[in-house]
Amino acid sequence: MDLHVHIGRSNNGAPVKITASRELTFANIARECKYRKGIDIVGIVDCASPEVIDDISQLINNGEMKPLKEGGLIYQDKVTIILGSEIETKEKDGGSSHQIAYFPYFEDIKEFSKALSLLVTNVSLSSQNCKISAQEAFQIINQLGGILIPAHAFTPHKSVYGNCVKRLGEMFSRSTLKKIPAIELGLSADTEIADRLKELAKFTFLTNSDAHSLPKIGREYNIIELEKANFKEMLLALQRKEGRKITDNYGLDPKLGKYHRTFCEICNYTSDSNPPVYKCEKCGSDKIVKGVFDRIVEIGDYQQSFSPPHRPPYHHQIPLEFVPGIGKKTLNKLFDYFGTEMNILHKASYQEISQVAGFKIAQDIILARKGLLKLSPGGGGRYGKVKPKEKIYKEEDLQLIF
Incomplete structure (x- = not known):
């Protein structure tokens, strides 16, 4: 299961995710998962775009895609597609972060698209700034039957820990935190690093690709144990209920991620000394992009990783x-x-x-x-x-x- 794949273009060529490949259409993603990647469940996170909604309708009408009774769509009886939408939220202190909303049914994502169109400048484009807080976004998503998961939670730009807060309770209410089933680690972190934060012990960790091109699908993924591949079962697995669960996380060695260590914007030097690094070791500049590893060490509760008993093994892979x-x-x-x-x-x-x-x-x-x-x-x-x-x-x- 890879729950974070972007759409670059709609079937008629309209842009959706500007920075993503135009080969990333809804249908091409499904085919790539089936024939080249071996991915059984894929979350496509730009499904609230009206152009993408039209593409989905066409695939359903021509029989390539079928709605599942327990949520999700099935492509050619092989790949289950979870309908999602990545959005940008903004906190009062100015910090911005990306959240992903996942919905069980096609009608749900269409209703979310309508709600989103009242908040963003261009609902056709991915990851638009909603100009509301993450808590307010959760309330809209929850009312429409969806779930919210913080995306790439530690990256220095547009993430809950990297750009907003030191603790999730500063963004979300207690009741909301109980309804957030998982945290997406991002490419520059792994379980060992993330489990330095005590509050994350109760969350399931997701390793997803955040793919912006077809080859990048599956560079991170999860092995998931369930009865059938549908939305309801996936949610049970994220909640670790009724025997459903994620049994393994597969992801990049975090050193390969784009934001693993602190980077100097003046001399382009990537730090290699013990984290956290606040100034460039080479030129002394404080104009830096703080690395994920450095940020986690900075705000962590433990000097060493401490994983809860439910945490599955994390396997490093090099795509x-x-x-x-x-x-x-x-x-x-x-x-x-x-x-x-x-x-x-x-x-x-x-x-x-x-x-x-x-x-x-x-x-x-x-x-x-x-x-x-x-x-x-x-x-x-x-x-x-x-x-x-x-x-x-x-x-x-x-x-x-x-």
């Missing part, structure tokens, strides 16, 4: 697009042979990959799988980088590693 040497041609060859990216990243053997993509790429994929590649941390809006192994292993070494 294929981060692995050096893998271009579009090689990527297509891998997909043609193995089917989905999940099979390549987590199941295919070294010998199988080497037959398709060559010795060096196979080596780096397996080393990435085992956490044995060095990473340089990202910051200031720039992704971290994977450093390929210069050493070519001997046959006897390969047997020990692989």
